[in-house]
Amino acid sequence: MSIKIRRSPIFVIILLVAFLTVVLSIYRMDTSLLIYLASGFTLLFGVCTFYLIRCYFVFEDNAFRYVFGFRNKSIPYNSIHSVGLSEDSSASPAWTTTRIEIISNKGRVLLSLPSREDTPEFIKKIKENCTNAKIDLDKLPLL
Numbered sequence: 001m002s003i004k005i006r007r008s009p010i011f012v013i014i015l016l017v018a019f020l021t022v023v024l025s026i027y028r029m030d031t032s033l034l035i036y037l038a039s040g041f042t043l044l045f046g047v048c049t050f051y052l053i054r055c056y057f058v059f060e061d062n063a064f065r066y067v068f069g070f071r072n073k074s075i076p077y078n079s080i081h082s083v084g085l086s087e088d089s090s091a092s093p094a095w096t097t098t099r100i101e102i103i104s105n106k107g108r109v110l111l112s113l114p115s116r117e118d119t120p121e122f123i124k125k126i127k128e129n130c131t132n133a134k135i136d137l138d139k140l141p142l143l
Contacts, residue, residue: 003057003122004115015048057114059125064102066111077129079105084136085143086110098143113143 022041026034051069058065063074086101088110099110114122123137 001059001121001125003059003118003125005055005057005112006115007052007055012052015045015052019045055112057111057122059129064126064129066109068112073109075102075104075106075109078132080130080133081105082134082136083126083130084134085139100137100140113140 018041022037025037047069055068056066058067060074062078063076064080065072065074080102082101082103084101086099087097088099088101098113100113102109102111113119119141123140126133126137127135
């Protein structure tokens with residue numbers, strides 16, 4: 001089962017403003033510069049869009065998998081010790097200030113929150129699959 005993550009509206013707005021800036025500056029630029037700018041911006045916009053679209057969690061038979069752009073990692077359920085919330089802003093793939101914190105045998109992972117409509121299902125699946133873990137996600141539906 002796949003669960004979407006929350007996307008930052010600020011990030012989407014920044015992408016749209018950058019896109020509009022390039023489109024509006026087409027009329028004033030020299031064509032030789034425009035080719036380099038358009039190529040660079042297309043690449044940057046493509047990578048950012050890829051990261052926006054390809055962000056989700058998957059509950060597999062034996063592991064929890066998280067996917068953020070090119071990053072694709074799995075954590076076996078039996079190795080998860082605790083799942084909770086963290087205010088640590090050091091997680092690079094996360095776009096929100098509050099993050100899901102998973103502590104397992106592999107270490108600590110900070111992840112973005114699930115989308116609001118998928119939050120109840122996320123909590124249910126975590127509780128079903130991580131039976132030996134300490135789970136503290138009571139405040140998650142309120143965020």
